[in-house]
Amino acid sequence: MVGVNARNKHIFDTKYICPVCLLILRDPVQLKKCGHRQCETCLNAKQEITIKCSQCQSETLRTEIIRAKMEDHYLTEQHQHAVLKVVRQMSQIDDRQMDIDLPQTTTAGVSNPATAQLEGLYEMLDILVGCIETLTRDEQHLSNESLQMQIKLSKLIEELPKVKLSVEESNTLLKGIKHSQDIVNEDLMSLRDEINDLKYISYDGTFIWKITNFKKKMIDAQSEIQISIYSLPFYSSPNGYKMRARLYLNGDGNARRTHMSLFFVLMRSLNDPILKFPFHYKVIFCLYDQTPEKRHIIDSFRPDIKSSSFQRPRSNMNIASGIPKFCPLSLIQQEGNPYIQDDTMFIKIMVDFGEMHKTLLPYALSLNPGLPIHVQQAMIKQETERRIQSQSDEQLQIPEG
Structure with a gap:
């Protein structure tokens, strides 16, 4: 238009x-x-x-x-x-x-300016x-x-509390999921640690404890950041007693700052109901000399069957018991000492179920730890028989008075 x-x-x-x-x-x-x-x-x-x-x-x-x-x-x-x-x-x-x-009007026939x-x-x-x-x-x-906008605005205002509630519920759900995820992660880490521990678990009553980062652990003990450390658990047999060792690098009690204190800990296990208590078997400790000299530090103790430390465990672990003055600190604090090599120390814990004679301990602990346990036991048995035979021969050679 x-x-x-x-x-x-x-x-x-x-x-x-x-x-x-x-x-x-x-x-x-x-x-x-x-x-x-x-x-x-x-x-x-x-x-x-x-x-x-x-x-x-x-x-x-x-x-x-x-x-x-x-x-x-x-x-x-x-x-x-x-x-x-x-x-x-x-x-x-x-x-x-x-x-x-x-246009002309029908009556006047003339133009009218006002009309125009x-x-x-x-x-x-x-x-x-x-x-x-x-x-x-x-x-x-x-x-x-405007009316449509007002209607939309009213709907949005009505929806706002619902959206807000939905967001709050989502946040709560996310927090719950995160909490559950944290728990799962902790469980996974714990399970991973347990799986790693299983690689080193012993089921023959002996355990060789490798202690790394010795200097740092000793400093932590001296500054009382961590006064003691635990070994991994080990067993007397697949269905036997569960045990571990506890070491005070800077000593415990009266032995503090003078000796390393080494203790034996009896732990609760699934098979405790069928095992015999109190625990009464001799426990042997050996601090390895890592040089060819093999001057190991060896000590042992027999459990006090009246002590609660050797009764059937009612908690995760019994009170540790053992040898407070196991090794003088002066021996391991010397530069280049044979017991600490590459900032690492080795301690063997062994439960003696066969009543091994004390004189055989140096021989038994000098055997190559890499040999299977049944081979070591056979060698110890042979050595025992050899010594008995040697004593018999000596007695036969003694002249009658």
Whole structure:
């Protein structure tokens, strides 16, 4: 639809006339480059990307023409003033300015300037009515949009507590999952440690304890950061007693700062109900000399069957018992001593179930630990028999008095 036609359109300022259709501007669009206006329909009649102004020939890109806010412009004070200005301008037009090209009346047959002016005003009113209708439509449209927005906002406000509750529940769930995951990780670490320990568990009543990082452990003991350390558990047999050793590197009690204290610990096991208590077997300790001299430090003790340390365990571990003054600290604190090599110390714990004679201990503990236990036991038995035979031969050689 082109511009608005009016008989007296020539009385309007040219800025209100479309230079394309030469009618009063309808839905005017202002060109950005020069500021001249055209009807929206006239502008859209040509689909060129670049629009050339028919008045000044300046060019404006179609993308630079913004119509999205035209309806907002109708509501502005500027637009209202412009409309009022047009009305005032028309009301001030005298008879000489009015278009006299009017239809003849049936009675008078002559032109009536007042009637022409009135018709012009009616035409202008039609224009204003069109503007009002546009404003009314815009108002209704905005009202509908506002209502829809309010409905959406109300729904969002209603949903907000639910979303908040859902987020809180999710956070609680995540915290629970994290807590469970931490527990699982701890269990996995514990299980991994147990599996690693199983690699070194002994089931023959003997255990060779390798103590690494000796210097650090000794410093920790002297500064009382960690005064004692435990060996891994070991067993007398697959179904037997469960045991471990406890070592005070800087001594315990009266032996503190003078001797290493080495103790035996009886532990609770699944087979305790069928085992015999109190535990009464001799326990032997050996601190290995790691040089070819093999001057091991050997000591042993027999359990006090009245002590609670050797009764059936009712907790994870009984109270440790053993030899408080196992080894003078002076022996292991000397630089280059044979018992600490590469910052590592070896201690053997052995439960004597065969009542081995004390004189056989140095021999038994000098055997290669790499030999299978049954081979070591056979060699100890042979040595025992050899010594008995040797004693018998010596007795036979003694002359009668």
